[in-house]
Amino acid sequence: MIKRKNYLSVLLASFFLILALFLTGCSSEEDASTDESETPTEETEDTEETSSDNDSGSTLAAVEERGEVVVGGNSQLPGFGYVNEDGDYEGFDIDFGKALAAAIFDDPEAIEVRPLSAQERFTALQTGEIDVLIRNTTWTTTRDTELGTNFGPTTFYDGQGMMVTKESGITSLEDLAGARIGVETGTTTEMNLADQFRKLGIEYEQVVFDDSDSLVEAYEAGTVDAWTTDKSGLVSRQATLAEPDAHLILTEALSKEPLGPTVRQGDDQWFNIVKWVTFAIIEAEELGITSENIDDFMDSEDPVVRRFLGIEGELGSLMGLPNDFAYRVIKHVGNYEEIYNRNLGTDSVFNLERGYNTNWKDGGLLYSPPFN
Structure with missing residues (x-):
């Protein structure tokens, strides 16, 4: 009887200890939750500011x-x-x-x-x-x-076009076989040129320039045989050439350019x-x-x-x-x-x-x- 009574006492004591710890834990979590909602941490503030910066509008x-x-x-x-x-x-x-x-x-x-x-x-x-x-x-x-x-x-x-000199006698893309063709880097003209000439089976040499001014300057100096960009760009730059009438924009379009x-x-x-x-x-x-x-x-x-x-x-x-x-x-x-x-x-x-x-x-x- 004495052993059984001691056993029950231990069980009861353990139960009340676990209950006390559980209640204490809940109380701590609630306090922490309350503190966070009332006083946002620096991390929370940073998150809110970032979110605000990315808001629509x-x-x-x-x-x-x-x-x-x-x-x-x-x-x-x-x-x-x-x-x-x-x-x-x-x-x-x-x-x-x-x-x-x-x-x-x-x-x-x-x-x-x-x-x-x-x-x-x-x-x-x-x-x-x-x-x-x-x-x-x-x-x-x-x-x-x-x-x-x-x-x-x-x-x-718009559509991509090609400019040549009238003196060259070039009247079609096929006439450009073996030609040096100038393009501006970072544009769709590079891929379009490669795609169309590959489809036509035409070998050519691509010469890349950083901007349109240097490209047009090289074309006028005869460094390249032709140059390509959007047709509107060709029309625009032709008007600024030393002899606008000495140049020709081929009728073929190499691409669609919206x-x-x-x-x-x-x-x-x-x-x-x-x-x-x-x-x-x-x-x-x-x-x-x-x-x-x-x-x-x-x-x-x-x-x-x-x-x-x-x-x-x-x-x-x-x-x-x-x-x-x-x-x-x-x-x-x-x-x-x-x-x-x-x-x-x-x-x-x-x-x-x-x-x-x-x-x-x-x-x-x-x-x-x-x-x-």
């Missing part, structure tokens, strides 16, 4: 705080992006950057253009040095996925802003709205026009923009036809036909989704 917030849009552009391509005699950036691509500034600040000059080479452009975008890349950049699968970028609407449908603005992945709000500002430029031409007559449309009873101009609806606020963002863009910068003609078309030295870059109603490829 951070690019727009940074642009608004800075007071300007930083645009990655070209400084060597007349008609698209170059520095004029007054030292200002000018061109087709530059105007699309100005359209963003007009939409956000009601001021098309609220931009800073960072001139970038073909090699530098994607790194500058990925690292946040620029807000948007608008620099004759081709939309491809690799760039749209592997590089972490999102392409906006195509603003210029060009347009590009942003970093991960900020849907900024991506939407770039898309719909671009679409506004295209839509305005379809609606017949120009920088000159836009105020006449403010009394329109057409619901499509009223939504587009921000008279009705909240389309702008859905993206963090003023509802009259499209009005601002067209009033300050113009519709697609105005931008094209001013820089590349009938009002420019290039007088470049629009071709595919015509509104869909006129048989072209330019098409905007509805503003509703």
Whole structure:
């Protein structure tokens, strides 16, 4: 009996000891939990700050705080992006950057253009040095996925071409067998050239240059027999050559080159802003709205026009923009036809036909989704 009684006593003592330890542990965990919620640790604060920095809309917030849009552009391509005699950036691509500034600040000059080479452009975008890349950049699968970028609407449908001297007697790609052909590094032209000449069974020597200025200089000096880039670029640079009429752009196209603005992945709000500002430029031409007559449309009873101009609806606020963002863009910068003609078309030295870059109603490829 004595042994059994002692055994029971030990069991009871052990039970109460375990219970006490359990209750103490629960109390400690609750206290710790309470302390953490009331006083965040430095690690928690750092996590919250990082999360905040990556929130959707951070690019727009940074642009608004800075007071300007930083645009990655070209400084060597007349008609698209170059520095004029007054030292200002000018061109087709530059105007699309100005359209963003007009939409956000009601001021098309609220931009800073960072001139970038073909090699530098994607790194500058990925690292946040620029807000948007608008620099004759081709939309491809690799760039749209592997590089972490999102392409906006195509603003210029182009194709890769080839320039030669008329004196060379070259009239087709087959005539370039054994030729030295210049290309700019970091562009799609290298792969397109290799693909097309491999398909045709043509042997050639590729000569690579860091930028278009050095490439064109080598071509004019006769260091290379031909040079290749987008046809629009060939037309642009031909006008700057010492003897423009002494050169020929072959009729064959080596590729499809859809060009347009590009942003970093991960900020849907900024991506939407770039898309719909671009679409506004295209839509305005379809609606017949120009920088000159836009105020006449403010009394329109057409619901499509009223939504587009921000008279009705909240389309702008859905993206963090003023509802009259499209009005601002067209009033300050113009519709697609105005931008094209001013820089590349009938009002420019290039007088470049629009071709595919015509509104869909006129048989072209330019098409905007509805503003509703």
